[in-house]
Amino acid sequence: MEKQIISKQRVADHGEVLTGEREVNAMLDLVKQETERIESRFLEPACGTGNFLAPILERKLAVVEKRYGKSQLDFERYAVLAVSSIYGIDILEDNVRQCRERLFDVFESHYRRLFRDKAQDNCREAVRFILERNIIWGDALDLKTRDEPRVPIVFSEWSPVNGSMLKRRDFTFRHLVEHGDMKELPLFSDRGENVFIPTPEREYFPAHFLEIARVQQ
Numbered sequence: 001m002e003k004q005i006i007s008k009q010r011v012a013d014h015g016e017v018l019t020g021e022r023e024v025n026a027m028l029d030l031v032k033q034e035t036e037r038i039e040s041r042f043l044e045p046a047c048g049t050g051n052f053l054a055p056i057l058e059r060k061l062a063v064v065e066k067r068y069g070k071s072q073l074d075f076e077r078y079a080v081l082a083v084s085s086i087y088g089i090d091i092l093e094d095n096v097r098q099c100r101e102r103l104f105d106v107f108e109s110h111y112r113r114l115f116r117d118k119a120q121d122n123c124r125e126a127v128r129f130i131l132e133r134n135i136i137w138g139d140a141l142d143l144k145t146r147d148e149p150r151v152p153i154v155f156s157e158w159s160p161v162n163g164s165m166l167k168r169r170d171f172t173f174r175h176l177v178e179h180g181d182m183k184e185l186p187l188f189s190d191r192g193e194n195v196f197i198p199t200p201e202r203e204y205f206p207a208h209f210l211e212i213a214r215v216q217q
Contacts, residue, residue: 028052035059038078040085041087042056042086044089046140047090047099049102050098050103054099057083057107060082064082064110065110072115075114075115076210077163079127080209081166081209083130085158088134088135089136090137092137103135104127111124120210128213129213130156136153143174152173154172156168156170157169162206166206166207166208167203167204168204168207169204171201172201176198
């Protein structure tokens with residue numbers, strides 16, 4: 001039987017009950033088109049170990065593999081983009097570590113199966129670098145990190161430019177959720193509709209997606 005409670009103490013302390021696979025897939029099927037759109041962004045504010053985020057990434061990478069599986073560079077480029085579209089917050093540090101590792105394993109299973117000995121460590125490093133910044137140990141209620149000193153949560157937007165380049169812009173989560181138009185306008189849209197355009201806290205020069213772990217520490 002699928003385990004949905006890790007311990008009674010965690011339920012009492014944090015209200016932690018993991019969502020079952022059947023329920024997850026039923027909910028994701030309600031937005032099936034978005035889960036299969038490589039660049040469509042998802043944020044889970046209580047991500048746990050990734051019960052929602054891992055299946056979303058699986059769906060995205062299945063599309064990447066179908067479209068670009070015959071070209072290693074294209075697969076790497078779009079797989080990294082898929083990973084960069086996944087965001088999560090959890091109040092428990094062990095959940096955050098497991099979620100990052102679980103998402104990396106989803107990527108690695110596709111990557112290694114397709115390219116075996118040709119798989120590159122710099123691509124793996126790029127994925128780990130993005131996951132470190134996209135899956136945050138924090139509190140989605142007070143919008144701050146849980147590690148000391150507690151500071152506002154910052155998320156990075158990763159946007160493809162000029163083929164293999166990624167543009168990174170950092171935004172405070174508080175600024176995103178407290179904006180008055182958030183209920184009406186989507187964030188970071190790539191589909192042409194009106195959007196709320198927040199002011200970034202920091203912008204980085206575009207970098208090759210395989211080099212971001214080295215040049216954007």
